Amino acid sequence: MRPSKSKPKLLVFDFDNTIVDISHPCRCATKKTVEFFLGRLLGDAPFAKVNGHCIPDFYERSDQLLQEQGSSFRKDAIIKKFQEYYVGRNYNGYILDEQCLLKEGILKKLKKHKLVIISDRPIREALFVLKRFNIDSFFDEVVGNEMPGEGPSKKDNLLKLLQNFKGTKKETVYISGNPAGISLSHELHLPFIGIVPPSFDRQSFKGRMVDEGANLILDQIQDIPKIF
Template sequence: MYKAILFDLDGTLTDSGEGITKSVQYALEKVGKPEPDLQKLRIFVGPPLLEQFQEYAGIDEETARKAVEIYRERYAPVGIYENELYLGIPEMLSGLKQRGYKLAIASSKPENFVKIVAEYFHIDSYFDEMVGSEPEGRRTNKTEVIEETLKRLGFSEHRDQVIMVGDKEHDVFGARRAGLECIAVSYGYGTEEELKNAHPFKIVNSAEEILDFFA
């Protein structure tokens, strides 16, 4: 019997691709690794930025940290608002709260940005906790974020009562390493092949299907 549900943010609750990819493009240009095709940068939605910059651009950690700083120069004032809720998200969250579930956001995004986004879309009141990464790149690993979320919710010793909802394989793998099952949403930024290969507990296609799962 599940009592708590952890949600990823980007690609699960909000379609944040435009703001993230444009901010990544801005940063790559500044570090001498320009990428004109925004579609190629969709892989940056969700995973920790530092690792993604290193892997995608073939740059060292120091340059990647600089890229993250430059990314935030654009993302904080502009990119964070190039974003929209997926269809049915407020209704789904409201329904889950009415049924008595504890809800939390567990995101690799910096925690201050997580809270800004949730407040901007007026969904912050549905969540008992909103957890993200810390400054200077600490707690960006998905499992570490989940562990902190479980601690704050008081469910560290009751993992069988908690489930994760996310859109990428790193959500599924991060949850699994923390001892949780994960529901994957097909409408986010994970490909069909990626999600099937990750073997989530279930794949759903809409916010309505998330709510139905917990009926």
């Protein structure tokens, strides 16, 4: 099932590595988190290839790296410390190193559609990022997760959006730089457009999305207006 050529009513965007590039700041927060729990510096080498599709992935990477060093800590403690480094005090942490991928000029070309965001982050955090890049006014709704790493599933939040906008699945397209969204889109019978995040190898990432059944894959999110 490919996205319909007719103009869809509802474009649902994932947040991490779709709206913003999180790879570098998350890698930095992972390093700080691991070193905090170990009580020593590790240098950059163990973290050079650390990557993930969303912030919860980096909670897992932090946990894995600690276990590789022979240490084990409670998951909630790891998440809390990671967030302290990432968000900081009054949003002065590594979150300020995020890069905007879906910029104002592109969003203006999509203004005829309903644009919504489904995020793994608390709503306040997501809104801070959107306002920082002056793109918050383009989105009709932002659904977040107030319990990082836990809370409602993406499926529940996506169904909530469909109900809020009284949209049918035929009128909705899910757009994400996270391959995990493909199985969800298939489960809900939604067209899925994959976006290759800038921090991932293009060919291998596209190959994975093809294998998992993405309806369409774009090299960059700036190409979205060409589809709609």
